[in-house]
Every structure is written in structure tokens, then in C-alpha cells.
Amino acid sequence: MGINRREFLKIVGISAVAGLGGATAVDLLRRAPVEASQVSPNPKALTAKRWAMVIDTRKLTEADCKRMIEACHRVHNVPDIGTKQEVKWIWTEEYEHAFPDDMNKFVSDEVKHKPFLLLCNHCDEPACVRVCPTKATYKRPDGIVMMDMHRCIGCRFCMAACPFGARSFNFGDPRPYIKEENRKYPTRMRGVVEKCTFCTERLEEGLMPACVEVSNGALIFGDLDDPNSEVRQVLRSNYSIRRKPNLGTQPCVYYIV
Ligand code: SF4
């Protein structure tokens, strides 16, 4: 990942001394080898009190979904393993699997067979965070649920706890399966869990998430806490659903169907 364990511990140590907390330690890691003391926030960074995504499924075709999946997996070095041990950050499922609570036999064929784009819901009450023994997975103040690959011990409790199948485990070395490595983003190793990060590295640069950028307006990303944000406007004017709401995790990805 471009940094060794000793350097990692040094950075975490600097964060702890400065009282900056785990999230900041990971942010600092991304900027390594720059010394922590030299890091200042990017003035262009996009910020929010509570990031959320709205997916307007009426605007999405199979080809659109494929384009978004490719964009995400390309920028994040997600390996293309193609077996049951696949690693995925964003993927598609049919309605009955995506929204089992809502399924009824009168749903139109169009909806029934449409591909629904799925990703980590960055839940308000993330089951994955509660069960992680090392705090490798944690929720940031802006609501994004993150993974610290260096802390992950591969126990997979988070995978068992997530009711959305949003996490993947690297059963083997994923690196040989990366089609074209993006040198600006870390690769992972065997034995760690990974998932969608709402593109925190792009938000820091003032960019929208990669899937949103190529969505032609079908994906809307913004601050749920801001009543004037586009996500709030879209949610006000359209009926939306969330995945498995009865489980109480409070997903922050909304679907207009
Ligand atoms: S979707 Fe799963 S992995 Fe993502 S925050 Fe919710 S419980 Fe955690």
C-alpha cells in the first residue's frame, strides 16, 4: 500500500498525540510519505454534515450500470476475480434480491427484471461497525463508513453483520487480478475486507464520487442535513425507498423506483 507498518504506526501515533482520532490517521496515511505536521486540509474538498446518495433507477439502463461499476472498480483497483470469491464495491441485483421486503407478485415485469445498482449504504446505524473487534471499520463524523485495511484482521464479523452483502473479503492476493493499476490508489492484500468508501479520496480533491460523475444525473450525491441540497430536493419531490429498512440500520442510499 506504499507504506510500511512502522510508518503506519508512526502516523497513527502522531494522530493520537494530536488527539486527531482514527479517521484522521487514515486520511494522513493517504498523504504518506508527507509528514503529518505538513498536512493541511485541501480548500477544494467537498464536505457535508451527512453524505447521502439518491439513485434514480428510472434513468438507469444496464449499460449505465456497467459504466458506473467499471468507473468505480477502475479507480479503486478492485480486482476482477470472476469467481464466487469476487470482490465488488458496486454491483447490480434484480428487484427481488435488492428489496425483498417490498416484493409482491404484482410488481411490473419492467421493475422486476431491471438491474438495481447496489453499494454500501453508509448506514446511520451500521451493524458492521458495532461488531468490528479492532475498530478497522468506523463511521466518520460526516456519516461515511470507512475501512482501515491496516487494522483489519480478516475475522469477517463485519461481513456477517452487514445485511446488504456490501463487503468483500480478499481470500487470496487480489493484485494479479487488477486489470490496470491506478497508482494513485492503494492496492490491497490477502486477508482483508473492503467495500465502497463513497470516494472519500475524491471528495478530498473536490470531486464527486466516480460512479456519480459518470451517471449522467441518475445518481445524486450530497448533504442530507442541508434542506437546500440537491439530494433533499430530489427526495422531497419523489417517492423513494431504501433497502431492508426494517432492520434498523438506517441506510443513506435512497432509490427512486
Ligand atoms: S451497508 Fe453494510 S457495510 Fe455498509 S454501512 Fe451498512 S452495515 Fe456497514
Ligand code: SF4
Ligand atoms: S461512491 Fe465511489 S466507492 Fe462507492 S460505489 Fe460509487 S464510485 Fe465506488
